[in-house]
Amino acid sequence: MDESLYDEFGNYIGPDIDSDASDASDDEDDLPSPSASPSASAAVSSPDDHHHNRQVVPMDEDVDMDAQIVLAEEKKYYPTAEEVYGEGVETLVMDEDEQPLEQPIIKPVRALKFELGVRDSTTYVSTEFLLGLMSNPSLVRNVALVGHLQHGKTVFMDMLVEQTHKISTFEQIGEKHMRYTDTRVDEQERRISIKAVPMTMVLEDGNLKSYLCNIMDTPGHVNFSDEMTAALRLADGAVLVVDAADGVMVNTERAIRHAIQERLPIVVVINKVDRLITELKLPPADAYFKLRHTLEVINELISSFSTTAGGIKTVDPTAGNVCFASASAGWSFTLQSFAKLYVKLHGIPFDHNKFAARLWGDMYYHPDERVFRKKPPAGGGERSFVQFILEPLYKIYSQVIGEHKKSVESTLAELGVTLSNAAYKLNVRPLLRLACSSVFGSATGFTDMLVQHIPSAKDAAAKKVDHIYTGPQDLSLVEAMKDCDSSGPLMVNVTKLYPKSDCSVFDAFGRVYSGTLQTGQTVRVLGEGYSPDDEEDMTVKEVTKLWVYQARYRIPISKAPAGSWVLIEGVDASIMKTATLCPLHVDEDVFIFRPLHFNTLPVVKTATEPLNPSELPKMVEGLRKISKSYPLAITKVEESGEHTILGTGEIYLDSIMKDLRELYSEVEVKVADPVVSFCETVIETSSLKCFAETPNRKNRITMLAEPLEKGLAEDIENGIVSIDWPRKKLGDFFQSKYDWDLLAARSIWAFGPDKQGPNILLDDTLPSEVDKSLLNAVKDSIVQGFQWGAREGPLCDEPIRNVKFKILDATIAAEPLHRGGGQIIPTARRVAYSAFLMATPRLMEPVYYVEIQTPIDCVGAIYTVLSRRRGHVTADLPKPGTPAYIVKAFVPVIESFGFETDLRYHTQGQAFCQSIFDHWAIVPGDPLDKSIVLRPLEPAPVQHLAREFMVKTRRRKGMSEDVSINRFFDEAMVVELAQQAAELHQPHFL
Missing domain, CATH: 2.40.30.10 (Translation factors)
Known part of the structure; x- marks a missing residue:
């Protein structure tokens, strides 16, 4: 090894280079050597000759290109864009980044796993057949499945899905239902429905004729009743699902009321009939009384609600609008379909409709005479429903659950059913489901009920359009x-x-x-x-x-x-x-369909803000999508800049926040403690006539405020009376129902803050004192000012409720220039505020109606929990046919946060409650009493609550703690108030 080729560290340095050649190279100022290639020579030529030299230097095609010397700036490492993509592609060279490094150049496909889907959606009928039925509206039935929570609506839909699709909605190993219409992941986790989901199915009736049934499965939780409202708007009838054991609950009652308000016929499915057998263990005769009592309660509700919303037929099993079912066991029947089953089993030709008409009520079969009578036979006997329906049903259940295979086989054989040996090795529930579905067959009785008692899309259109079209x-x-x-x-x-x-x-x-x-x-x-x-x-x-x-x-x-x-x-x-x-082009004016009218209000609200302030635009966009997704959710920005969400309850807001964080904004969001919406009202008539002048001193309006009659605000909100009625009809309504004098009844100008607002503005001026033509000229401006004031009251910018504003006097300028909207609107608002403040103002808070289902031994604990939250019990009664008790109570919404958890804790999880907004109640105390001292971190006495709520609400909204009187009273009014206070020897507002 030649050591001269390496340095002292062992690094290879190569042989020595001739120093003379190096010096010569330096002297030539880095010019190319004679041995350099022509291209290299051309590269160092003058700039003017550069292009020319590149063109005229000949290239020897036989020269090996790899052996040529190429300058670094001309060395080609990658192919050009034209060589890769072709000449027709536009290419851009960017010197700076056009987007942040966190943002990918090619965004990945954004698919959120929040919905469940199926790969195999094969049905027993072809898509062409389904689409063919769509074109015939006489064969279409549009219905909504409504009812209380956990009464089996979704599992009932599973039963229909399994009969129309080539899938199984029941897992035999885990004994779980698929809950096909619970398409969201959180719905499966919570085991409740959150969204209304539709399905279009081809169902056969008892004559094997096919009908297209559009069925909307709706949530049963009262917090999500807005989804039920949206479903009922599209439907031509309501299918009310009721648990046979629980009977009529709070949301059952509200569903009946809402369906009647929408003028929809009601049919009933009494579901979970097998609970009477397996859980309550009622004898067949008692089970009949339990079912009969449930139907009687439903009919009482239908009759009571129909008095104000038009006649709706009551339900009766003999009429065919009641279906008995156990969706978990896969069976359903009406009296008519069960009578057909007898015809099929016995092979005796008789009229099954006449037989079905004798299978309900106090009807007894006399076997000796082979007739039905209203009196029992000699020696006693059971009613026909018990004898012909419940006893065979009890026999099937008792033998499948408790008997050996041979006895089950013989019983099923009598009914014309044969099961395989493998089927008898199943667990009890899958075996019971298989046996019952084999005996009762498909849901033809349910289809018959829809066809006979729910109008087709064509037949229902006239009544539907008359109700919802505003033109x-x-x-x-x-x-x-x-x-x-x-x-x-x-x-x-x-x-x-x-x-x-x-x-x-x-x-x-x-x-x-x-x-x-x-x-x-x-x-x-x-x-x-x-x-x-x-x-x-x-x-x-x-x-x-x-x-x-x-x-x-x-x-x-x-x-x-x-x-x-x-x-x-x-x-x-x-x-x-x-x-x-x-x-796009219609010859006539087009009006809209009436917006949804909900049976509850969003009274619970919370403030939100992003954890990272720079992500505020994402959160705002997410809030906009929340408002689209939830029919009753309201999102708005307060004057303080905070973004608030209004909903119906805690679980409603919890679902909203989950969607906001994970689906619609994908940012971390901070949430404030929940609060409630308040209303402002008065309890007395204004102590003096309040007036206000316009800023130009050319107009003057005098007004008085007083409470509305009890029940009038609710009538306006429920649409029982409308401001769009003719004046004569409107006057007759107020004169007959609320004993108004005819002049006042026909002088109503507006409801506020909108057409269904719970406040009234009326003209109480006399033609001899006021120029009516000038007053009518500014009517629209005064109404706008009144509605503005009713939307944001003077106490804490909350809506005014239950107040009647009377215009007593008005001095209006004759020149239109001096009575414009810019002058009249704020003046009308200010005089409404001053009249309101002089009529002993009070705060109103929302109150929940709470229905609690509990064992008898937990009732005492429930009373204790309610008393700590300013709640009170209105009813405490046993549930017929069950060991449960029902406790009905009222609880202020502001005291309800954590109530369900508290209730479960004190009852060891045995009590279950549902809470829904019921009414507004006046908060104890005077909100304008400045003598009240609010101490931090201490609960306020009951009589101080109004003051505490007002002050804290104003603080939260970025307002001053007290109402500024100078904003709402003219100087002349302030002087008059001072004189009145001096006469009474007591301080007033000043």
């Missing part, structure tokens, strides 16, 4: 909707929005009332604020895709005829809650 009823467009005409002008009512898999946009779900909706069609999207006079809330969109929504999968279609439910892509951008779709 005149004598237009040709309305006639097309009432005829369910697929060739008429397009009219679609959208009531629900479902998110895409990436939660970036929504698909709209609605019902086609007339015309045919097609893909690629351009439509006008009319929002809730649209009217022919104000077209601001209107956009033009193109329908890109249409589907038949099937819970866990979708069937793409090219068109949707009248009477059908359809899922629409491409129109959601401007929709917030509901919308109306119509063609």
Whole structure:
């Protein structure tokens, strides 16, 4: 080894280079050597000759290119973009980053795992057959499945899905139901439904005729009753599901009331009948009384609610509008379908309808005479329902559960059912499910009930349109909707929005009332604020895709005829809650479908902010999507800048926050402690006439405030009385029901803060004292000021409720320039505030109605828990036929946070409660009493609560602690108040 080739550290340095050659190279100033290639020589030539030299130097094709000397700046490491992509591709070279390093150049596909889907969606009928039925609205039934929590609506849908799809919705090993319409992951985890989900199924009736049934499975929890409202708007009938053991519960009652308000016929499914056998262990005769009592309670509710909302038929098993079922065991029947089963088993030709008519009530079978009578036979006997229906049902259950294989085989053989040997090795529940489904067959009785008692989409259209369409009823467009005409002008009512898999946009779900909706069609999207006079809330969109929504999968279609439910892509951008779709060009004015009217209010609210302030835009966009996804959720920004969400209860807000964090904004969000909405009211008439002058001193309005009559605010909110009625009809209503004098009844100007607001503005001026023409000229401005004030009261910017404002006097300038809206509107608001403050103002708080189901030994603990939260019991009674007790109570919403946990803790988890907003109640104490001292970290006495709530609400909203009187009273009014206070020898506001 030659050591001269290495340095002292062992690094290879190579042989010595001739120093003369190196010096010569330096002297030539790095010019290329004669041995350099022509291209290298050309590279160091003058700039002017550079291009010329590159062109004229000849290249020897035989020269090995790898052996040539190429300068570093001309060395080519990668192929050019033109060589890779071709000459027709535009390429850009960017010197700076156009996006942050955290953002990928090619974004990955964003698919959130929040929905469950199925790969195999094979049905027993073809898609073509289903779409063919859609084009015949006489064969379409649109219904909503409603009822209380855990009464079996979703499992009942599972039973229907299993009968129409080639899948099993029951896991035999784990003995769990699939809950097919619970498509969200959190629904499966919580074991409750959160969203209303539709399915379109082809069901056969008892004559094997096929009908297209659009069925919407709705949540049973009272907090999610807004989903039920959206479903009932699209439906032509309500299927009320009631647990046979629990009977009528709080949400059952509210579902009945809401269905009647929507003028929908009601049919009943008494589900979980087997609970009477396996859990309550009632004898057959007692089970009959339990079922009869449940139906009697339902009929009482239907009769009581129908007095104000039109006649709705009561339910009767002999009429065929009551179905008995156990969805978990896979069976259902009506009296008519059970009578058909007897005809099939005995082979005796008789009229099954006449037989079914004798299977309910006090009817007894006399075997000697082979007749039915209302008196029992000699020696006693059971009622026909017990003898012919319950006793065979009890026999099947008792033998499958407790007897040996041979006795079960013989019993089933008598019923014409034969099971395999492998079936008898199953556990009890799968075996019972298999045996019962084999005996009773498919749900033809349920289909018969829908066909006979729920009108078809064509037959129901006239009544439906008359109820929900806000425009005149004598237009040709309305006639097309009432005829369910697929060739008429397009009219679609959208009531629900479902998110895409990436939660970036929504698909709209609605019902086609007339015309045919097609893909690629351009439509006008009319929002809730649209009217022919104000077209601001209107956009033009193109329908890109249409589907038949099937819970866990979708069937793409090219068109949707009248009477059908359809899922629409491409129109959601401007929709917030509901919308109306119509063609671009219509000869007549188009009005919207009435917005949803809910049976509860969002009274619980919480403030949110992102953990990282820079992510605020993402959270705001997420809140906008929350408002789209939840029909009753309200998101708004307070004056303090905080973003608040209003919902119906704790679980409702918990579901919203989960969606906000994980689906719609994907940011960490901080949440404040929940609070409640308040209202402001008065309990006396204003102590003096309050007046206010416009800023230009040209106009003056005098007003008085006083409480409304009891029940009037609720009538306005429930739509029993409408400001749109003719003046004579409106006057007659107030005169007859609330004993108003005729002049006042016909002088109502407006309700506030909107058309269904619980406040009234009326003109109580006299023509001899006030120029009515000038007053009517500024009527709209005064109404706007009144509604503005009713929307944000003077105490803590909360809505005013239950107050009647009377205009007593008005001095209006004759020149239009001096009585413009800029002068009148704020003045009307200020005089309304001053009249309000002079009428002994009070705060109102929302109150929950709480229904608690508990064992008898836990009732005492429930009283204790309620008393600590300002609650009181209104009813305490046993539930018939069960060992449970029902405790009904009222609890202020502000005291209800953590109530359910507290209740479970004190009853060892044996009590279960449901809470729903019921009414507004006045908070004890005077909110304007400055003598009250609020001490931090100490509970306030009951009489100090109003002051505490007002002060803390004003602090939270960034307002001063006390009401500023100078903002609402003119100087002359302040002087008059001071004089009055001096006369009474007591301080007033000053």
